[in-house]
Amino acid sequence: xxxxxxxxxxxxxxxxxxxxxxxxxxxxxxxxxxxxxxxxxxxxxxxxxxxxxxxxxxxxxxxxxxxxxxxxxxxxxxxxxxxxxxxxxxxxxxxxxxxxxxxxxxxxxxxxxxxxxxxxxxxxxxxxxxxxxxxxxxxxxxxxxxxxxxxxxxxxxxxxxxxxxxxxxxxxxxxxxxxxxxxxxxxxxxxxxxxxxxxxxxxxxxxxxxxxxxxxxxxxxxxxxxxxxxxxxxxxxxxxxxxxxxxxxxxxxxxxxxxxxxxxxxxxxxxxxxxxxxxxxxxxxxxxxxxxxxxxxxxxxxxxxxxxxxxxxxxxxxxxxxxxxxxxxxxxxx
Numbered sequence: 001x002x003x004x005x006x007x008x009x010x011x012x013x014x015x016x017x018x019x020x021x022x023x024x025x026x027x028x029x030x031x032x033x034x035x036x037x038x039x040x041x042x043x044x045x046x047x048x049x050x051x052x053x054x055x056x057x058x059x060x061x062x063x064x065x066x067x068x069x070x071x072x073x074x075x076x077x078x079x080x081x082x083x084x085x086x087x088x089x090x091x092x093x094x095x096x097x098x099x100x101x102x103x104x105x106x107x108x109x110x111x112x113x114x115x116x117x118x119x120x121x122x123x124x125x126x127x128x129x130x131x132x133x134x135x136x137x138x139x140x141x142x143x144x145x146x147x148x149x150x151x152x153x154x155x156x157x158x159x160x161x162x163x164x165x166x167x168x169x170x171x172x173x174x175x176x177x178x179x180x181x182x183x184x185x186x187x188x189x190x191x192x193x194x195x196x197x198x199x200x201x202x203x204x205x206x207x208x209x210x211x212x213x214x215x216x217x218x219x220x221x222x223x224x225x226x227x228x229x230x231x232x233x234x235x236x237x238x239x240x241x242x243x244x245x246x247x248x249x250x251x252x253x254x255x256x257x258x259x260x261x262x263x264x265x266x267x268x269x270x271x272x273x274x275x276x277x278x279x280x281x282x283x284x285x286x287x288x289x290x291x292x293x294x295x296x297x298x299x300x301x302x303x304x305x306x307x308x309x310x311x312x313x314x315x316x317x318x319x320x321x322x323x324x325x326x327x328x329x330x331x332x333x334x
Contacts, residue, residue: 004074005032006182006214007056012069012084014051014060014238023286025051027238028069030312033182035076038208038215040229040246042222042261046282048238049218050104053184056216057101058083058091073099075181096127100175101184104218109171110159116170117155123177136177143173146210147203165196169203176211185217189224201227222265226250234258237283237293240312242321254321256298292324300325 014026026048033039041049054060056071071083075098083091103109111119117137124136141151147169154162154170162170168188175183188204189197201224208215217228225232225246232249234242234257242255253259260278280297283289292298295305302325310322 003035004080006035006074006076007033007216008070008072008074008080009052009056010070010072012052012055012071013067014048014055015065015067016051016061017063017065018286020286025064025238025285026055029235029238029240030069031233031240031243033214033216035181036208036212036214037230038217038228039231039233040225041216041218041233041235042220042225043235044220044282047235049235050186052235053101053186053216053218056083056182056184057095057099058086058088059101073182093127096123096175096178096180098180099182099184100178100180102171102175102186102188104186104190110167112159114158115155116157116159116162120155120174120177123174127178139177140173143176144170146207147173149173164192165199168192168196168200172200172203172207176207176213179211180213182214182216185215187219187221188217189219189221197224204228222261234261238285239293239322241294241323242319243312244316244319244321248316248319254315254319254326255323256300256325257294258321260297292322298325 009032010030011028012026013024013028016023016025029048029052031039041052043049051060051064055066066084069084072080073083074080117140120140121133121136125131137155140155144151144154149166149169154166159167189200192200204215205228215228219225229246232244232246233240234255236257242249242253242258244254249258250262253262257278263276264278266275278297283293291306291308292310295301298305304324308324310324312320312322315321315326
């Protein structure tokens with residue numbers, strides 16, 4: 001019997017209401033995250049990654065709305081909950097306790113005039129019942145030690161007294177305070193130097209193994225995907241175009257856009273003239289287009305692509321892609 005995934009996103013569409021009209025930021029996106037697995041969501045800036053992630057915790061901006069689809073969350077040993085149907089009052093207990101999201105540039109999320117220990121206490125006070133400060137601080141110390149920080153020093157420090165890497169690790173500890181089952185990270189290594197990035201990636205893998213949570217992380221840096229993810233979900237212009245195991249994605253990407261992303265990774269011995277970029281630009285999502293949104297940039301485009309939207313379909317063991325020209329795609333990455 002197939003186990004129910006922790007998170008199952010089914011045909012989600014999200015629109016932003018703008019002065020120019022309705023902008024379809026996410027269009028019928030579908031994928032799932034199993035218990036104790038890590039999924040990377042990749043794609044160019046503006047492809048809908050962050051909007052999709054924000055919809056999971058129901059923190060979309062006021063001019064955005066989910067117009068169709070469902071987001072089913074199934075905690076261990078419990079019934080499925082459709083997050084899109086919950087009111088703010090019903091959703092609030094799930095945040096931090098079950099699902100937590102670390103936003104991009106989240107180091108600035110600390111209160112600059114409050115010591116770190118008060119921020120751990122405030123988080124628990126807002127989401128935990130009963131609230132027991134002594135036990136909260138004991139958990140905070142344990143988590144800070146798990147992320148290789150001196151707990152006494154950090155808890156009694158102000159945010160400006162910590163380096164960027166220390167703040168990021170402190171935030172990771174804070175996000176795990178209430179033992180969530182799903183951790184969502186938006187660009188987790190932004191603004192960190194390469195050495196600190198490596199430490200954070202290793203730390204996340206260690207914590208996922210020891211704490212047993214699932215992870216969804218958003219990135220356009222393919223370099224960290226191989227180190228953190230079990231699966232890769234590729235998004236283009238608000239749609240999911242490929243969903244593959246990480247190893248299969250890098251060895252044999254199926255969708256032309258996926259192939260273009262990998263081809264654009266520079267090699268150390270490449271000259272400037274040899275650097276590749278996907279031709280064209282992303283479409284205007286306010287304007288309505290027929291057919292595949294990637295068609296104007298695709299080298300394999302044919303007439304069917306211009307009039308019919310491709311749907312995700314099985315293309316191999318545990319793999320899905322949305323492309324009419326799949327049979328024309330050669331094996332190999334480059």
